[in-house]
Amino acid sequence: MTATAANTGERRRYWFSIAALAVVLPAAILVHTGDTIRERLRDMRNPIAVESGTLQRYAGADWRLTGLARLPGSLPDTTVVLAEFEATVDDPKQLAENRCQVALTDDWGRRWEPAFLPGSAVRKAKPAAADKPHCGLFEELSPGDTVMMAESFVVPEDAESLALSVSLSGALPAYLLFR
Amino acid sequence: MIGAIKGLAGVLLAAAMLYGMQRTTPLYSDIISPVPVAGRQGERVDTSAFAIGVADVHLAREVMASSFGRTRTYTTSGVWVIIEAAAAAKQESLSLTSAKWLGPNGVRHALSQRFSAMSGMLGSERLEPGIPRPMLMAFEVPESQLSGATLLIARSALTPLAEEAWIEMTDVRAQDIRPAVTLGRGNRSQPWTLEAE
Incomplete structure (x- = not known):
């Protein structure tokens, strides 16, 4: 070689x-x-855009945003956003197996998680909403029942183009985006 | 003959290299430890998830903390380091739960839990994007570990490869130790009051 x-x-x-x-x-x-x-x-994920007030079928129920109100925040330069929404049950079994995640988003991609307890602004301005449960209690429902829910968020006063996202673990990657 | 010496030298070199590699293998905890984001006292430090700035550092032999109308005195065999800072989440709501005082000798001192019920203490409040909030931290450290220290702040002590703010404490000197600092309850926007004696 x-x-x-x-x-x-x-x-x-x-x-x-x-x-x-x-x-x-x-x-x-x-x-x-x-x-x-x-x-x-x-x-x-795959958002399903829903206009305020219109019904949207998702995870065994018909969902609707009934209110997205801005209330004065307890901190300077902040606003409390109160989101009220409801789900009319169609398939209780499918709905009950889900974990619910709610968040408020804006155009900059910022994402606020809901407050655990409604603040004093919510209790004062909308006492009925303060008593509504968080998203996620879907036990012992029958078809035709309507679950009314409310979540509150603390956001900066200048936050704009806010949208409420609701996702149920069993229906991912699709999620609802209420504008 | 020369070939044999070369062979032996090669084997010895390989053995030395292997020994060196064995001795310097990083621990798994080092490989997945948080990624430091460097900053300095008095400046804003931006990690991808949160921003934080250290405003004031108070050193004291004793801390008097009042809660529920009762004032208690907390003594220490070292020095109390009380840090007033401000922090904000950037993209998502989050809580900061881990703060450590890294002394010049490399020892990490955990956040004191002795008056953790004090409002405004790190971890007591969730941070929201776009809403800066005041934040209080307290450490008990030996006097020798004051100057040349680094403050480490992260979302949690356990998240692998998450970012951690490493704030160089440039303006902390043993001659600034006060006899006592009094912490009181503040209001919603400034959760505590602080008086140094």
Whole structure:
């Protein structure tokens, strides 16, 4: 075997190894981050835009936004947004198996979670709404029942183009977006 | 002969390299530890999830904290570090629950839980996007760990690879230790009052 032949063989192996790295490295990264990627894909959701007041079928019920009111906030430069919505049950079994997530979003992609307790502004201005339950209590319902719910959010006073997103775990990736 | 020496040298070199790699292998906890976002006292520090700024640092031998109409005195064998800061969430509502005082000797001191019921303490309130809120922190640290320390703040102590604000405490000196600091209940927009003696 001449030196040139050995060189050629070595060079071929070298380039083969370099080319293999280009395949093996991304494959290794994919294998290790597979769970994260799957989670991201699950997060890429599919909104169903609903105009205020109109009915929308979702997860075994007909949903409707009945009010999105701005009330004075207890902190300077803040507003309390009170969202009232209802679901008329069609398939109680399908609805009962769900976990409900509610959030208020704006055009900048900011996302506010609901307050655990309605603030004093809600109790003063809309006492009936303060007594309504949070989203998620769908036990022991029969077809035709209407569940009335309310959630309140503390947002900056200048937050605009607010939309209420309601998602039920069993109906994902679709979720409701009330404008 | 030369070939044998070369071979032996190669084996020894490989053994040394393997030993070195074995000794310097990072722990799993180091590999997944939070990603630091550097900042300085008095400046705003922006992580992707939240922004925080340290406004004032008070050092004291004793803290008097009043709650429910009763004032209690909290002594310490070290020094109380009371930090007044402001924080805001950026994109999503979140809570900050982890704060540590990293002393110059590398020891991390956890947030004091002795008057954790004080309103405005870190973790007592959820932060909302676009609404900055005052935040109070208290640490008990040895006097030698005051200057040259770093304040570490994160959403939680356990989230792997999340961002953590590393705020260099540039203006903390042992000669500024006061005999006592009094903390009282404030109002909704400023949850505490602080008086230094």
